[in-house]
Amino acid sequence: MNREDALSIIKSFLLELLPDLSEEAWNEFAKRVIIHKYKKGEVVYKPGVVCNYVSYICSGLLRSYFLIDGKEVITAFADTNSYFSDYESFLTQQPVRMYTDALEDTVVVDIDYNNLQELYSTYHDCEKIGRLIAENLFIELSNRNYDFQFDGPEKRYEKFLEQCESIVQRIPQYMIASYIGVTPEALSRIRARRNNGNGNVLVDQDQ
Amino acid sequence: MNREDALSIIKSFLLELLPDLSEEAWNEFAKRVIIHKYKKGEVVYKPGVVCNYVSYICSGLLRSYFLIDGKEVITAFADTNSYFSDYESFLTQQPVRMYTDALEDTVVVDIDYNNLQELYSTYHDCEKIGRLIAENLFIELSNRNYDFQFDGPEKRYEKFLEQCESIVQRIPQYMIASYIGVTPEALSRIRARRNNGNGNVLVDQDQ
DNA sequence: AAAAGTTATTGATCTAAATCAATAAAAAAA
DNA sequence: TTTTTTTATTGATTTAGATCAATAACTTTT
Known part of the structure; x- marks a missing residue:
């Protein structure tokens, strides 16, 4: 998986969210992302560090879990072709409370916090995508909540x-x-x- | 509580989220909101209807609950000086699954879905506020989740x-x-x- | 193939909270 | 005030799932 291929996957993902995404906004986004690779079992985030990225998973599988008196409590899997972040930490810029690690060899494309805030402020399109993603995460979480309660x-x-x-x-x-x-x-x-x-x-x- | 007063409360709320909110965006927003009053006990939303508003509660108290084989399961209280919506329904424009009613006489200021989408598209500032609100809701829900699990x-x-x-x-x-x-x-x-x-x-x- | 390490199953017991039932206290209506 | 309705407490019983414990079935390594 080279940078070209990864970017092209992400572009189609973003175009699905926002079909008329401007070329300019996309190009600026594409300039700023970095590729990151994890071996199976490698830790991505652990309690204490701040999650500074929103990632798009090009291949592989991640999982997040709390470690509560020695026991793992898994709260999320993030599969190939979906985005991932410890979004609470990312948004608040506070340390994560969960571990995140790779269940398989994984390749992600990351955008960091500062770059993203810049894109948000500069490009209305990026701001819109940010809103849509936050909204989707909210809906997902609502549904998971519902499942657990009912x-x-x-x-x-x-x-x-x-x-x-x-x-x-x-x-x-x-x-x-x-x-x-x-x-x-x-x-x-x-x-x-x-x-x-x-x-x-x-x-x-x-x- | 007249329209003037209500709008001034909302304006300070929005300025806290986005200190440099443009006058133009604010004015357009202010034009489009409508005031709505509920008597204590009055139903605001019930299963089957679509929630078409995001509300700012100027006074009173709302609550949302699921009705699961005859029993109320309350998932939210929304107090004076906070915003409220059945956000899942609002975002997806699908019918709500919860009841929402007023626990006290309540005055809210509403913006409807179409007007809000228009504002989002027209004003980058509105889009940004929309993102920030979605992000805050996500964080709140994450925390409630955590409380229930741990x-x-x-x-x-x-x-x-x-x-x-x-x-x-x-x-x-x-x-x-x-x-x-x-x-x-x-x-x-x-x-x-x-x-x-x-x-x-x-x-x-x-x- | 044998050994070691994981992972999954099955059984026995324990426990926190639900349910069922009755009463008491408080609030609202008469 | 008295009556009625709503809300809160307390006790007895039940129950779903956790925990503890042992074994069995897979995987991986050697």
Whole structure:
């Protein structure tokens, strides 16, 4: 993945958000981004540092989690072809509270805080994209909230299977458990129950 | 509360977000807002309708809640001098899923969706305010999320008392319970425990 | 292929909060 | 004031999921 290719992917992403994005705004944006690569397992952010970037993930998979008395509580996966940031830290310029690391070798394209603020102020188009992204993040978070308040663990698991189809096969089950807010044991039981419901697994042994 | 007064309150609010807000953008904004009054108990939004406004609450108190098999689950209070919207519905222009009603007689200043989009496109300053508001809402929601995942009910109650001091005295306790995600019985017990901790309530009866 | 290290399953027990039920206290209406 | 309605407390029971513990199934390394 070279810079050309990465930029072209991001450009189509931005054009989807804002079809009439001006060439000038795009060019200024493109000038300022930098490419960053992480090996599988590498830490991207850890508590104490400020998240200074919004990233577009060109390839790979990131995940964020809280470490609460020795236990990981995963709050987000960020897959290829989506953007990622510890947005709370980025916006407030306060230290992150979560770890973020790479679950696979990952290539991202970053824009840093100062450059982005400059683009926001200079180009109405960039400002608009910033608004649209913040709005989308808000909606996503609202939905996740809703799931946690009103869907039981089973339903959250079902939804995860549907909505994160492309991630399911790439991560161990205990990470899914963490993300949907249950212990690995509980998820295992949910799966056992599911398999009794439909006749997939239990079959007569003899004759 | 007349239009003049209301607008002046909103103007200072917006200037706090964006100190160099242009007079022109402000004037165009001011032209387009409308004032709306609700009696105590009046329904502002109910499931099925689209939320077409972002409101600034000049006086009064609103609250939003889901109705889940006959039970209210409160997700937000919006007090005097803050803005309010069923933002998910507003942004997506899809029907709201929550009820919103007035807990007190309330006066709000509304801007509607189409007018706001127009302002966004025409005035970079408006766009910027829109971004900042979306970002703030995201941060607020992140924090509420964090509280629900990592703070127990006791701590959520403590935080509510601190952070919503001005609301506490104005609403019944069962609404606080609902907002912090427990039953009224559970909150009553939390309070009983608190009162044993410090020696405020239990005193010797005779002599 | 064997060994070591992960990850997943299954069972037994524990626990925080929900639910159910009754009463008490406070507020509003008569 | 008395009555009625709303709100809060307290106790008993239930329950979903956590925790603890052991084993089994996979993976990876050697």
